[in-house]
Amino acid sequence: MKPEIDSLQLNAFVDGELNLSSQLEIEERMGDDPGLRAQVVELRQLRKAILDRASYHAPPLALRKRVATTVASNLAALIPQIAGTLVVQRWLGWRPMVVSLGLVTALALAITPTWLRSARESRLTEEVVASHVRATLGQHLVDVASSDHHIVKPWLSAKLDFSPSVRELQLAGSVLLGGRIDYLDGRPVAALVYRQGEHIVNSFVWPTTGAYSAAVFSTERGFQVAHWARGGMNHWVISDLNRQEFEAVVRALDLVGGEP
């Protein structure tokens, strides 16, 4: 008489955790032993019932957000340690990976703007530089050439879903050359083009739902870049002016942007 198969062995059998010879032995014995067979069937039914019907608790959105924020805040703490363009390279290098993280991160992206700001800024800075270089190297600086804001503003408003403020700058040697439609941050934006002395200034404007933010200056491949938000508008300005002159332009533009 073969030894009784105990409950432990039987459970290990249905879990496929026995070694091969024991596994085969039980299978063989099941053939001659209806009682054993019934036990196995019942254990399998129980397993199936749990697998099919026990709750698998999915994490609430709030938790995904919390955990992603925890990870992100540690990432954000890392950023100031890395200087200059390295930040851009790092974030650009991360982007494919961030995307690949799927839902968890996708939700984090949607929910944690503070974390994203750095990534978004880096990306926008690249786009703004590219746009400026394209416009100044090529012939396509303006779609509407006029130094009269009464002409430039309606032209832009007619082609965009918003109406940008357009003013001549109250600065010596400053001329409004005109405006064009450009594409930044995944949407059409207004580009106002000024000449300051011999230098071209591109000033990009588009609506934002974000709050007011003070001007942030940076240098990107030798270009001066500044951005700020005011009155529901994002402003990004770029030029090859020196820092001092550039700041003067930004101050003048900021006043323009502040008007309704």
Added chain:
Amino acid sequence: MNDGDNRRRFELLALPHLDAAYNLARWLTHNDHDAQDVVQEAFLRAMRYMGGFRGDNARPWILQVVRNTCFSWLKENRPIEVVGFDENDDVVHDVAAPVADEPHSMAVRNADREQIDQAIAALPIAYREVLVLRELEDLSYNEIARIAGIPVGTVMSRLARARGLLRQALMPGARPLLRTVPRVAKGAKTS
């Protein structure tokens, strides 16, 4: 390895297992709020110890951290649930497998989600954790042993016991099993 690499690695390795982490914590703590706290804490711990993780399958590792975080949390907040688990409970009294019978079989087949959830939730935590890891996370006995910090033999006996208890609990009219009651010898008086 610097912090940046560690965190990047962490995102890739650990975040995909948030679902499994929450499911385990939810089954061990019985409620959403506590499970969220535990998982948040566990991910923080996991981040801190990331450097110590070797290998490419992070799921058992994350679940181990979640499991241990759960137990420390329970010890702190609901000691009654984790202390006093009598190791003798691990001795399977009826070593012979229970004889299959049609009423039990039918009860198992017909049990709905609520009944199954209740039956699992009522298991003592030591049984519940191995059952959840085996059935809902599909982990091997070896992985479960590592996560729960017990020998493989104990995984086997707890799993067998857990299933036996579930089978009983699903019978119509079964009393909810909150705790295994030690057997009383025949004729002995209960005081």
